[in-house]
Amino acid sequence: MSPRISTVGTRMPLVDAHEKVSGRGTFIEDFHFQGMTHARCVRSLHPFAEVLSVDFSDAEKIPGFICGLAPGEPGTARKFGVLPISQDETALPAPYALYSGAIVAAVVCEDEISARKAAALVKVDYQVLKPVLRPKDAMRPTETPLHEVTVGGTNIHKVVEQEFGEVDVAFDGASVTQSGEFVFHGINHGFTEPIGCVAVPEPNGRLSLYSATQVPHYLHMALAKVLEEPMHRIRVYKPLVGGGFGGKSDPFPHEMVASLLARKCGRPVRLMFDRDEVFLNNHGRHPTEYKLSVATAQDGTLLAIDADAEIDGGAWGSFGVVTTYYNGVLTQGPYRMQAFRYAGRRLYTNKPASGAMRGHGAVNARFALETLIDETAEALQIDPFDFREQNALPSNTTTLNQFRITSNGFTECLTQSRKASDWDAKHGKLPTGKGVGLGCGFFISGSGLPIHRTRTPMSTVHLKIDMDGGVTIHSMAADIGQGSDTVLAQCVAEAIGIEMSRCRVLARDSDTAPIDLGSYSSRVTFMAGNAALRAGEAIFRKLQRACSRISGLPAAGFRKGAGETYIHDDDATVRIDFMEALDEALAFNGALISKGVYHAPKLGGTFKGAGAGLSPSYSYQAFVAQVDVDTETGMVRVEKVWAAHDCGKALNLTAVEGQLEGSVHMGIGQALTEEMKYSGGQLINGSLLDYKIPSPLETPEMDILVVESNDPEGPLGAKECGEGALAPIIPAIANAIYDAVGIRMREVPMTPERVLAALDRKAKTDAATASNEAN
Amino acid sequence: MSESPPTTLRLSVNGHTHTVLARHADSLLDVLREQLGLTATKRGCDLGTCGCCLVQIDGEPNLSCLTLAAEVEGQQVISLEGLPDSGRFTPLQDTFAEMGASQCGFCTPGFLLTADAILRDNPTPTRDELRSELSGNLCRCTGFAKILDAIERCASEHRAFRGYADAMRGQA
Amino acid sequence: MRIPDLQLHRPANLTDAFSAAQHCASEGFDWLGGGTDLLCNYKWGLNVRPHLLSLKHIAELHDCSPDSLSSARTLHSISHDGELASRYPALVEAAQMVASPLIRRTATLGGNLLLDTRCWHFNQTASWREAHGSCLKAEADTCRVVPKPGNLCVAAYSGDLAPILLALDASVEWVGPQGSRIVSLSEVYQEDGIRRFRDKANSEILTRVILPEASETWVSAYQKLRLRETIDFPEGGVAVALRIDGGFIAEARVATTAYAPIPLLHDSVAAGLVGAPIDIQDESWASRLELLADQLRAQVRPMKNTSMSPAYRKRMAGVLLKRAIQKALAR
């Protein structure tokens, strides 16, 4: 009997691909409800101000005006936030507006145009306060800290200090020490779909919130808190989401505002952002100053790193506590080291909040580490690949900070990208202006701890199969384009031994879906995938028993055969069709239902902060970039990228490659063109014209090298591939620039101006050296 | 500012004539989405930068966010909804779906209609030509790779390629 | 985003257009070309007029004559015009560098030449301007870039076609209710980011761009500074046109864009090209190129109101010039 043909490792379209290419999929702005009204936000004109009063009297004169929402109204000052430790956001100022562009009031009208007119007529009286704009200023004690809970009366939000091993001893004994101070500007997720939501009061008194969110469960919890309603009185519905990348992973003030307005006016309220408002909402990557030193022995053994990060959190906490830790702990791979010290501070400033963004917390630190490693390798005259191979973390080990390392394809990543890029023929050998560089990476595959202390599983999946033979998969894992619905369908189909086309994923509605923590920290494939697999296996066991009843053979001997059949180990002639088995099972049980759950295993140490960065598994990367640097203009062109990534097992090659390609594209943006620019406290480039996302012409050809280490705990061996791949491309480009023209970049994005300035500095030192030598 | 009341517009969209009440200041994007309920046309930036709002007007790709609805009276507007009415997908749609050229799907309608026009003018574009012809469409998910692959595949297989406009003419 | 209320008029010919213009004159109007510049500004609530007069349906603007370019031609059609490319390759290349392929489908030649000036204090939403403080060009009475009383607006003219058309010595035809006149493009603009045109009546339409026959024999090139190879407006642009005679440059014209509120001709830089050999390998070129580059750098006055820094843009003016010369001579 031929074995069943599995879909694992093949190429498949996403389960909702045709919904998307037909244009019929429903995104948030596509919803229309009977009697729907339109809300507009009024935004702060000042980076820091007390809102004294809000006057709707002129706005009320606009025909179609329904009502407004102002600070002081019920619910507007209830604190919420994605992390229980930083519940510092409010729907409206209470009473402080914390950044220029923060929502300070809102209006609802019969139509959008009236709402826009009315919002423009709302008069807000402010007491303007002196804003804190630079992280340096946030360090100082102040009479008016931005939030109740800060460190010692300053605007410091969070301080992290960690040390493992004898760092000073390691540095004293090192042969080579490289240090650098790095500057990173803030960047935005730049998803194509603007943010928005529709709040719908239901006839039975409940409230439904439709929202473009990647964390429906956390949104649900925050809504319950702000609305002071039990969770079952609220329903959260996640439609198709046009990209998230972390930018839709907080419960947001506008979601509270729309819900409060809907409750106030008793009608559905739509609140859509314009693109500039999406930039003002931000929650993107933290602007960061990163200081790093790397100590290495003469034989090339990496001894220790000493890091210091100052991250600009903007107005709110968001995921910032996690970011503060991640900037340190995610340097603990993919290299072995003997000692590690990290100090990190997150500061509150009067700017749009920073938060989680693809590669959360790892990206800027990775840039610093990978460029200093490149310098170290050069100082020791070791090839950058050899240096990394020599120091690679092995499989099945523990890091200094007690991360459990299991599957690890890092050295395979190195081998593949070295070969594919023809590194040995290129590095140091290309003509001036052209160069290659290597950057590596390490990322979590789901956070090992839930954000909220809870004993419930991190992911639960429910299945139902009735007589039509279709499988309904219930989950609240949020598909935001990354393809999580497809992973769930595939895991279930594999576990039951059926075609994926039988599966329909309902992962949009909190009324039907079991709890899942949502799409962040690259957790969905690993956690929800495992839950789906287990739910499917439970159904399979029921079908085995049904087969046993049909054939009289022992249930345990049934396995999945070709083409939706079950075959038996003991009798090769027995072959039971899925529908036949199902029919028998249904007769016995009624509709088959099952559930699967995922709990992360107990991981990590017991020291303070030991939970940060714990993951049931980690991904690994080794990327090579080839660049061309125009020495007259400072323009850098990425000509080609070779990207090797260990994703455990590629369940669906098309989807894995797509994630890696998208990550590389986004990384190139951060590396070369993207930057949130401010004048004082005001964002000046909040548009897709002025915030420069790479176009197809700035995005090079990519050679995607999928490395499979078959994770022992991942669903069918899989682990993450959606985030880790963003980080390594940035240092790969920087190291390639060095190979091309001999400059070390310390500030990102590496714009033409910054590259040219570095070339000027090099020319000056070269000239000085030459004249010294001449003397 | 003079308050002009909405006026009646007669628009031909996807082969049907619609009479809608709209302001002269309303963009075609606004009218398609809000008045006609044709929501396949997406609003990404509303300022001409992203290509999500692309439609075809008399067969030409046009950004509907920078086109006044009142300007296109008398012309044939085609949005992505225009074709699947026949119950089938175009080769481009199928290939986009099969090859992973659509992840979140938000940019997809714009890319499909752009690609449709590109292939009509140039049935066998090189990869570089494709990159530059697609350089008014932003996608944040795919890194463009699978989009380029899908269009190339469509072109190379010479699959009976019918542009949207031609297909509409066939339908009418 | 929603454009504030206004009334659209769609005249079918010039006569109707001018009577509509007269009718709307007291309330105020703008001509609407492709709208890719104007409608963005309208969406931001910038200087919105109660009436828009569309140029799209005016029959006379679509009459093609072989010796001139209609102002209604889209940049897409210019970009793909093989015949034009064989005569004025640099013009076609410049058109291909404007905005993005999708914008070029509707963007017109006329709109490109008459494009509004740009400044990051200005091209923003109404609430942004309110927060930041508005300026002379919108709702307030000071310039945020050079906040001196009596100062004119220094927003940057950022069209890509004007410099190459200036270098080719193009003229434009204005047609108004009183008749038509042909004006050298170099006489069209005046150095004020707000009142941008010299002696242009609001009711006049730019109907045609006329290239002198002789310019066809010149060699020319346009170089553009921008971060992305698409979408972005020029942060600087330099066009060069050269008449070659007997192995030497006999006449030259050099023009820039994005360095001032208007596109500018740089006659003294051009004069430095005359007499130079066309063989760029000639050893006299190395120092001449650097000299000219520095000369142009000294003449341009980029302001701190676009995406890149003025110092960088100034420095690049020289690089763009050198590359434009090299490219033109290589034709």
Ligand SMILES: Cc1cc2nc3c(=O)[nH]c(=O)nc-3n(C[C@H](O)[C@H](O)[C@H](O)COP(=O)(O)OP(=O)(O)OC[C@H]3O[C@@H](n4cnc5c(N)ncnc54)[C@H](O)[C@@H]3O)c2cc1C
């Ligand atoms: C994202 C984006 C990027 C862009 N990038 C570039 C770029 O790189 N380079 C560049 O040059 N431009 C760029 N533009 C601006 C614009 O698209 C082009 O300049 C285009 O050519 C303008 O033409 P239009 O027909 O759309 O002008 P419109 O917007 O219709 O008009 C512009 C102005 O000219 C007036 N006008 C138009 N035609 C006539 C006429 N015949 N007679 C009298 N007045 C007239 C209008 O009243 C208006 O004041 C960009 C625009 C956007 C949205």
Ligand code: SF4
């Ligand atoms: S240059 Fe001055 S006046 Fe002109 S738009 Fe900019 S700030 Fe306003």
Ligand code: FES
């Ligand atoms: S919405 Fe029209 S181009 Fe972005």
Ligand code: FES
């Ligand atoms: S698929 Fe998401 S933006 Fe293109």
